[in-house]
Amino acid sequence: MTTIRIGSVPEHFNLPWHLCIENNAFKNEDITVEWTDFPGGTGAMTKALRNGTIDAVILLTEGIVKDITEGNPSKIVQTYIETPLIWGIHVDAKSKYQTLADLENTSAAISRYGSGSHLMAYVNAKNQGWNTENLTFDVIKNLDGAVKGLKEGKGDYFMWEHFTTKPLVDNGTFRRVADCPTPWPCFVIAVRNEVLSSNQAEIQKTLDIINKATLEFKNIENIEETLATRYSQKLPDIKNWLSKTEWSQKQLSKETLGNIQDQLLKLNIIDKKAPAEQILR
Numbered sequence: 001m002t003t004i005r006i007g008s009v010p011e012h013f014n015l016p017w018h019l020c021i022e023n024n025a026f027k028n029e030d031i032t033v034e035w036t037d038f039p040g041g042t043g044a045m046t047k048a049l050r051n052g053t054i055d056a057v058i059l060l061t062e063g064i065v066k067d068i069t070e071g072n073p074s075k076i077v078q079t080y081i082e083t084p085l086i087w088g089i090h091v092d093a094k095s096k097y098q099t100l101a102d103l104e105n106t107s108a109a110i111s112r113y114g115s116g117s118h119l120m121a122y123v124n125a126k127n128q129g130w131n132t133e134n135l136t137f138d139v140i141k142n143l144d145g146a147v148k149g150l151k152e153g154k155g156d157y158f159m160w161e162h163f164t165t166k167p168l169v170d171n172g173t174f175r176r177v178a179d180c181p182t183p184w185p186c187f188v189i190a191v192r193n194e195v196l197s198s199n200q201a202e203i204q205k206t207l208d209i210i211n212k213a214t215l216e217f218k219n220i221e222n223i224e225e226t227l228a229t230r231y232s233q234k235l236p237d238i239k240n241w242l243s244k245t246e247w248s249q250k251q252l253s254k255e256t257l258g259n260i261q262d263q264l265l266k267l268n269i270i271d272k273k274a275p276a277e278q279i280l281r
C-alpha cells in the first residue's frame with residue numbers, strides 16, 4: 001500500500017476527493033490518500049510542497065505557476081477545475097467603503113504573500129485601471145483572520161471565493177462590493193518532483209481515480225443537497241455554483257500556460273517566464 005499525502009482548501013470544489021477517500025476508491029487500488037486541509041490557502045500549500053510535508057496539492061493556478069518559476073521543485077500534472085474562480089471582493093459590513101472604486105489606494109487583507117488573495121488583488125487592480133505600485137497588504141492568514149481583521153481595521157477589503165464567503169455575506173459579517181473572476185482555469189493539481197520520480201505509477205493511478213469521479217460528479221443523486229449540507233451552503237447557491245463549475249481531466253495546455261505567464265509578467269507578479277517543461281509534467 002502506497003501512501004500519498006494530498007491536500008487543499010476545505011471547500012466544496014474538493015468533495016470528489018473526499019468521496020473517493022470515504023468510498024475506498026484509492027484503497028481498492030492499493031493507495032492510501034492522507035488528506036490535509038489548508039485553510040491558509042495557496043501560500044500555505046506551496047510552502048508545504050517546498051518543505052516536503054505534502055506530496056500533492058490542489059491549488060490556484062496562478063499561485064503554483066508563480067512559485068515554480070521561483071524554484072518550487074514541483075510540477076503541474078493536470079488542470080482540476082477548468083472554469084474561472086469567482087473572487088468576491090468583501091469589506092466589513094460596517095465599512096465606510098460602498099463601491100469597488102472606493103477601494104483604490106486602500107489595503108488588501110491577504111492570507112499570506114504569494115496566496116491567491118494576494119495575486120488576485122493585482123488582477124483586480126489592473127482590471128480597474130489602478131496603479132498596482134500603490135497596492136498595500138495586511139496579512140490575516142485565513143478566512144477567520146479576515147473576519148477579525150476587517151472588523152478591527154486590519155485591511156480594508158478581502159478577496160476570497162464567492163460562494164465560500166456567501167454565508168458571511170448573508171449573515172451580515174461581510175458586505176460584497178464586487179466580483180473578480182480569474183482570467184484562466186482556476187485550480188490545478190501539482191506534485192513534488194521527487195514524488196513524481198519515485199511514485200509515477202501511483203500518481204497516475206490516483207489521477208485516473210479522481211478523474212473518473214469528477215466526470216460522474218454532477219450526476220450523483222442528490223449531490224446538490226450533499227454539498228449544501230457538508231459545506232453549510234444554501235441549496236440555491238450550491239445549484240448556482242455547480243452550474244458555473246466544470247472539472248477537468250486534462251493537462252493545462254502550453255498555450256494556456258503561456259498566456260497565464262504573460263499576464264503574471266505584465267502584473268509584475270513574476271520576474272521572468274519559465275519554460276513549459278519546468279512547470280508541466
